[in-house]
Amino acid sequence: MLRRLALAVPLVLATPALAMTEAVTTYTLDNGLDVVVIEDHRAPVVTQMLWYRVGSADEPQGASGAAHFLEHLMFKATETMEAGEFSATVAANGGSDNAFTSTDYTAYYQRVAADRLPLMMEMEADRMNNLRLTDSDIETERQVIVEERNQRVESNPGALAREQMIAAQYLNHPYGAPVIGWMHEIEGLGRDEVREVYETYYSPNDAILVVAGDVEPEEVLALAEEHYGPIPAEPDLPERVRPQEPPQRAPRRLSYADARVSQPYLSRGYLAPERDAGDQETAAALTYLAEILGGSSFTSVLGEALVFERDIALHAGAGYDGTSLDDTTFSLSVVPKPGVTLEAAEAALDEVLAGFLDTGPSEEQMRRVRTKLKAAEIYARDSVEGLARRYGAALSQGLTVEDVAAWPEILQSVTAEEVRDAARAVFDPDRSVTLHVVPSREETVASREEASE
Amino acid sequence: MIRILSLTLAFCAGIAGATHAEVAIEIEEVTSPGGITAWLVEDHSIPFTALELRFEGGTSLDAPESLGAVNLMTGLLEEGAGDMEAREFQAAREDLAARFSFDVGSDTLSVSARMLSENRDAAVELLREALVAPRFDPVAIERVRGQVQSILAQDAQNPRRLASRAFYEAAFGDHPYGRPDNGTSESVAALTREDLLAAHEAALTRGGVHVGAVGDITPEELGALLDELLGDLPESGPELPGHVDFGLAGGVEVIDYPTPQSVALFGQPGLEREDEDFFAAYVLNHILGGGGFESRLMTEVREKRGLTYGISTDLVPLQNAEFWIGSVASANDRMATAIEVIRDEWARIAREGVTQDELDAAKTYLTGEYPLRFDGNGQIAGILVGMQVTGLPQSYVTERNSFIEAVTLEEVNRVAAERVDPQALHFVVVGRPEGLGEADAPRVTLPEVVVPEVVVPEVALEPQ
Structure with missing residues (x-):
């Protein structure tokens, strides 16, 4: 199996379970900053991550891309530092730094020798409050982001198609807008939109500090008190309530045509429940469902049926990531072999799904996923940064440390009936979007006629 | 939010006496x-x-x-x-x-x-x-x-x-x-x-x-x-291919492709891993275009002018060939400017070399960053096997930083003058760039996957 093929298909694999055998210590400072310390003393390295509970879905309507724009500008000047000095200082200390934005969070991180943590905290605390935005920095950085969107999205037909699909998936929720922003709105973003996100959300009571590596929890706490402790909480932090989805009552079908598409494929998304604090069982069952349907190119239901037995597809997969603040999606995808139409591939997919909904998973399928997820806990311990990301993502998306701790056990106790029931609930055509990605619609019609002859 | 806090920041820019982590593994x-x-x-x-x-x-x-x-x-x-x-x-x-x-x-x-x-x-x-x-x-x-x-x-x-x-x-x-x-x-x-x-x-x-x-x-x-x-594999295989010179001369080649953003790869001859100037060139590359936000190309092309999301260069020593390679992507109407800036920087570093401050900052970064790579079984196993392929001794993990430290300003600037050659820099541009002359006829060459590619991460998140 060649893996690059799978990259062409939009799907997010289920997040593997997390081991709790590593040493994790948590605190909350008086100003509301959550602190998570993950110890790993194998190498003299530390990663500091500061996660803000604000992402693209928290942006004002019409200002898509503002959270991500702010993320870029956070590397510019503060009251005491020049533009670029933050990263230059990290580099001068032999470290690397960067940041990322999603629908639900914005996170900044530095990876340095463990004894450099105090300086990293000092700088990260500084830019929580003291950003100094200039018009020329804003103007230049907007051009950088236009090029970023050109590179990630406009140059990539798969990304353009995915953007259309997500927009159709959400009728009302701001998850429908791309994290990087629509091009016309990026072009209109300025100081006001960015400032609003910064002033409203960049506060200790809206942030999670994750420190992972060769550190002692007491020392991290003392440093956090020293550097972040003096920053006042934001008293008017808005409650994080986004416009929610109404009942979805009609299947949506999209056909995206782009001459740059060489390999037609189809993708389908269903609106799906996410992991909620104290209520992760359905998400655990859906995690199994994604694994059983598409987690392995060889032994999963879709791969076996479409790639091996019927021999009509190059690839078939399923994806679900339950870590999300609001409703997430469950996705399926099929890349048909040459000569097989997308319509035929979709019909075959639906037949296989119908059969699965009848029988549910076998005990052997359940056992295999259980084994995989259990081992994933062991392998996950090799990357303390990976662990740091999981805590940051979970805590910025409505979960608690207890939820993260409970997740591996919840995964191990999922039953075949729960998976079958979760499948029956999630595969509701009225909550689905089906996307066909083709080089041109004319060709699709032609190949359909050919196939029906 | 009320911002009443004024933090006093005490960064020492030079980081005098910085003690970096050291590689602490036993091979x-x-x-x-x-x-x-x-x-x-x-x-x-x-x-x-x-x-x-x-x-x-x-x-x-x-x-x-x-x-x-x-x-x-x-x-x-x-x-x-x-x-x-x-x-x-x-x-x-x-x-x-x-x-x-x-x-x-x-x-x-x-x-x-x-x-x-x-x-x-x-x-x-x-x-x-x-x-x-x-x-x-x-x-x-x-x-x-x-x-x-x-x-x-x-x-x-x-x-x-x-x-x-x-x-x-x-x-x-x-x-x-x-x-x-x-x-x-x-x-x-x-x-x-x-x-x-x-x-x-x-x-x-x-x-x-x-x-x-x-x-x-x-x-x-x-x-x-x-x-x-x-144990049951055959003892040996066929002879491996020999060395090959980097055969591109300076110039710009445009390949027509309908896309809003042009992509360019650019390169010139490089240095063998065994070359006594390799470490000087390695440090030089870091200053010119090596990955971080501080490189000259990142500063000039992205930070000052907003012409791209990312630009980097790499000094590639394959088993049988050596070259400098870089990549950049810019909107079709801005690629010509990006190329002009890159050429200017290529010429400037060859002509003027680098400053002591730039050299110091590069060394601090490179020596500090190296031990951070050794943080996980999978990572370390990859480093161990990579060293063997390159023919490095086990002692390299502890000696490598001293090779970086030993590079002097005179060496870097001599290597810049001798090896960096703006006349030899060759650009391959794919897209519809404006102002770069006539495009070649649309190519019908078949697609292929190649040697080290400058990979742009494609992730759901948006790294800065």
Whole structure:
């Protein structure tokens, strides 16, 4: 199996379970900053991550891309530092730094020798409050982001198609807008939109500090008190309530045509429940469902049926990531072999799904996923940064440390009936979007006629 | 929010007396009873072992008449072995929760394995079947051939792939580096089972393998593992290809492709890994375009002018060729300006060299960053095996920073003057850039996957 093929298909694999055998210590400072310390003393390295509970879905309507724009500008000047000095200082200390934005969070991180943590905290605390935005920095950085969107999205037909699909998936929720922003709105973003996100959300009571590596929890706490402790909480932090989805009552079908598409494929998304604090069982069952349907190119239901037995597809997969603040999606995808139409591939997919909904998973399928997820806990311990990301993502998306701790056990106790029931609930055509990605619609019609002859 | 706080920040820009982390691993050379050697770092804190194998040769072993054979063969290693067809093999692997991956590049074929301590023997036995006794079932061949053809078709529509194919083809001509790693759609269509058997025989040999192991395993256990895993492979394979000069002269080549953002690769001759000026050039490259936000190119092209999201350069020492390569992407109406800025920076660094401050900052970064790489079994195993492929001694991990420290301003600036050559800088641009002269006719060359590509991460998140 060649893996690059799978990259062409939009799907997010289920997040593997997390081991709790590593040493994790948590605190909350008086100003509301959550602190998570993950110890790993194998190498003299530390990663500091500061996660803000604000992402693209928290942006004002019409200002898509503002959270991500702010993320870029956070590397510019503060009251005491020049533009670029933050990263230059990290580099001068032999470290690397960067940041990322999603629908639900914005996170900044530095990876340095463990004894450099105090300086990293000092700088990260500084830019929580003291950003100094200039018009020329804003103007230049907007051009950088236009090029970023050109590179990630406009140059990539798969990304353009995915953007259309997500927009159709959400009728009302701001998850429908791309994290990087629509091009016309990026072009209109300025100081006001960015400032609003910064002033409203960049506060200790809206942030999670994750420190992972060769550190002692007491020392991290003392440093956090020293550097972040003096920053006042934001008293008017808005409650994080986004416009929610109404009942979805009609299947949506999209056909995206782009001459740059060489390999037609189809993708389908269903609106799906996410992991909620104290209520992760359905998400655990859906995690199994994604694994059983598409987690392995060889032994999963879709791969076996479409790639091996019927021999009509190059690839078939399923994806679900339950870590999300609001409703997430469950996705399926099929890349048909040459000569097989997308319509035929979709019909075959639906037949296989119908059969699965009848029988549910076998005990052997359940056992295999259980084994995989259990081992994933062991392998996950090799990357303390990976662990740091999981805590940051979970805590910025409505979960608690207890939820993260409970997740591996919840995964191990999922039953075949729960998976079958979760499948029956999630595969509701009225909550689905089906996307066909083709080089041109004319060709699709032609190949359909050919196939029906 | 009320911002009443005023923090006093005390950054020392020079970071005088900075004490960086040091690499603290012990590498042991293990020789199996059967005479196979490996480098081991024992660490029993997590109950699994990371094993990295590199077989010398890679796609360079493709015969001119069977391009893509080694790549297709590599894709088939996990598609059935011994008495197990593909699905049986994978079910057995999943039952053990072992992770195997197989990949191939122009110099090496790589095998990565992660195996739990509780069932390591069984996992090794399974991996041995894949390496020694792959089945190459006709049905599996057709399945993976279809996947390769699909990838080739996608590459034909990918500006970055088109640029790198054109770049390597022009730079290396008939040498294997100039040929498509994955083959062409015609060559892949024509590959036979015999071609794959021959590729397997040539590409996986005991004499050509390097091994790095890290984790919950003792030297004795590793010795036995090596014989079990690799003992039945052929002793040696065909002769490897020889050295080739970087054959591109200065200039700009435009390949027409309808896309809103042009992609450019640019390069010039480089330095061999053994060259006494290599470390000076390595530091120089870091200052010019080496990855971080502080490089001159990042500052001039992105930070000051907003012409791109990212630009970087790399000093590439392959086994048989050396060159400088960089990449940038800019909107069609801005690419010409980006190229002008890059050329100016190339000329400026050759003419004026770098400053002491730039050199100091680069050294602090490079020496500080190195130990941070050693943070996980998988990471370390990859470093161990990479060192062996490059021919570095074990002591390199502790000595490497002193090589960086020893580089002087005079050396860097001499190397800049002698080796950086704006006249020799060659650009391959794919897109519809404005103001770069007439585009060549639309190319119908087939898509191919190539040697080290400057990879742009494609993730759901948006790194800055």
